[in-house]
Amino acid sequence: MSCYRCPECAYVFDEDKGDAHEGYPPGTVFAELPEDFACPDCAVCFKRDFEKTA
Amino acid sequence: MIAGITSGLGINTGHELGHKKSRLERNLAKIVLAVPVYGHFWIEHNRGHHRDVSTPGDPASARMGESIYKFARREIPGAFRRAWAIEKERLQRRGKSVWHADNQILQSMALSVVVQAGLLIVFGWKMAPFLLLHNFFAWWQLTSANYVEHYGLLRHKDENGRFEKCQPHHSWNSNHILSNLILFHLERHSDHHAHPLRRYQSLRNFDKLPTLPGGYFGSYLLAWAPLLWYRVMDPKLLTLPHINGDLDKINMDPEKRDALLARYGQRQAGAT
Secondary structure (H helix, E strand, O other), X not given: OOXXXXXXXXXXXXXXXXXOOOOEOOOOOXXXXXXXXXXXXXXXXXXXXXXXXX | OHHHHXXXXXXXXXXXXXXXXXXXXXXXXXXXXXXXXOOOHHHHHHHHHHHHOOOOOOOOOOOEOOOHHHHHHHHHHHHHHHHHHHHHHHHHHOOOOOOOOOOHHHHHHHHHHHHHHHHHHHHOHHHHHHHHHHHHHHHXXXXXXXXXXXXXXXXXXXXXXXXXXXXXXXXXXXXXXXXHHHOOOOOOHHHHHHOOOOOHHHOOOOOOOOEOOOOHHHHHHHHOOHHHHHHHHHHHHHOOOOOOOOHHHEOEOHHHHHHHHHHHHHHHHHOO
């Protein structure tokens, strides 16, 4: 499983953990997030802008 | 009225706090936004306005030729609908109904009801007009700020139908000391949209950004007189370097399009 980081605000989407508040359970694969997924913290960056970190 | 103005400034404080990642600051934001019954703002602004800013569909970005009074009728309901839709989607992913107690808009509204009903119980019905006036003034300040912040500015749409990332020239700025002190540097707005989580002390002002004719409060006064506003702002908008008279690069009120083209189309033809 991998982590993806928002280049603007450093929010990290960790596939292992998901994001419970946003309704993405642990094990959610980043690629399966909706195409219009916007960073939950800053909403400046979208899925396509996220960088894979690990 | 004073309380309403204070609450309007409270929305601004809630705005700053609501952008932060820490739970404490976010919860404080929700409480302060509950006072003027504007609890949906935290979601609407962070998740809606920042995503859609300076695009034709954003209810919180004013269009060229749109008066503040027309804008308010689009902005206030539009902002609420967008916040509700975003929250509904989030709850659906969690397998919950939009009416579930986890709905953050409902939580804030419940707090508003407690505060305002409490005041009505303690002071009786004579309190009602004061509450309405208070809420109105708070909302109107926010509407005024939203109106001046992105008037006419438009993000470019690429061939895939995606809007470019919000650039510094997609916000109007001002750097006057009074607004700076009162509004937590909100009017250094370009930097705020580029880096929404940056704390207000660190927001920077840059040269050559779209600049309002005065401080925020002066600009509000101008906005409340639409004909004066157009006279000052429309030429300013058209002469911005990235627009350079090109009306296609402006977020325009569709109903005013023909009139604006007739009036400024000449300039477009002369632009290089």
